[in-house]
Amino acid sequence: MEFRGVVALLCAGLLLLCSHAAYAADIRFDYKGEKTYARHEKYHFLHRTYINRKPVDLLDQKLLFNEGPDREVISFFSAISMDDPKWWISEWDEQTRNAWGSKNPTHTQLQDMYRYYQRELRHRKLELTDWVVLQHSVWIFLDLTGGDPASGVLHEVLPLVLEGGRWRVSYPDMNSQFYAALKQKIYGKSK
């Protein structure tokens, strides 16, 4: 009786084990090789070149209302020149503003950018060179001129988008493939 009980228990355990055993997946596939999907995005834009160029006068305080994307770019560099990081970070898109002061790697990248421009603006002037308008954004091309002749002129581009009725510099756009392509296109044409 005792022996039968032990056997019954063993069988029950075995059944339980079988029902809970991991299923060995056997799905067979034919390998069809490496494929490439090419996606071409075509953009139309309007391009203006700034004329009568000269170094712009920087501001001593932030803009109180929307005065246009190129004025916001001037405000962006004015903030650095005035060494006002709070003002400077307010010039960015919301996602980027939220990354400031956080552990997000964007914070470090922004800090580096701020210090870099701060160094350069000590002996360089800001000149706007090109204006490009797309469906939802404006891209301002600018030069930082003067300074060490060996390092030449610094060419920069800032993409701006409307956010709550104000122009803000878009960090995601600065890291896009489009950014590099547009830069190449405009500089290839006019520089």
Add this chain to the structure above:
Amino acid sequence: MRKLLQTLKWTLTAALLLAGAPMYAGEWVWPTLDTSEPQTGELTVTTRYVYKLYVAEGAQELPVLDRPAATLETPVDALIARMSALRKLDYDWWLSLWDKRSRELYQEKDRREGRNRDYWLTLWKAQFRDARILVRKKIEYGKYTIFTYSVLSKTGQDIGGGIEFPLVLAKEDGNWKVTLDLRANPLLSESPWYSGIAEKTIQVN
């Protein structure tokens, strides 16, 4: 005069924005310093997505497993677990199969749209409880494995409108999990393995 013109332009921009007009009706915003007249330009940006394609040999039907028997060791294991959870109408199991970030996104979307467990269970009961799932393709794209599958009735009739549904998986803490990482990736929404199209041109504006 220039100031007046600028004010008029800004008023027009504001009116267009308020009216919800298409933003790119030619020029819709203007510079404040002197510039040349505008010239139109065109730019094409090409992205190439490289992936490995596998096609299921014949009709590969997925089994329905109980939760304790399922594992997440391989992408196929995770696919079987996911489709089992749906057909077993096990909401908690289904929820546990998402990666952390995607689960949060999904739950946030559910909260926003007023959906809950009952909503999903009712849906799955109608769509999946007696359904048979056939695996069609496997796509390896970077760290992701994508499966496509068809949904059939008990009698073998396609009840998914002939569509191959995609499921994206990625490894998290040693387990394969369902992820929403590719939700904004055109490769997934345009599914070249399904459309058969190897190249596409999009007019962005």
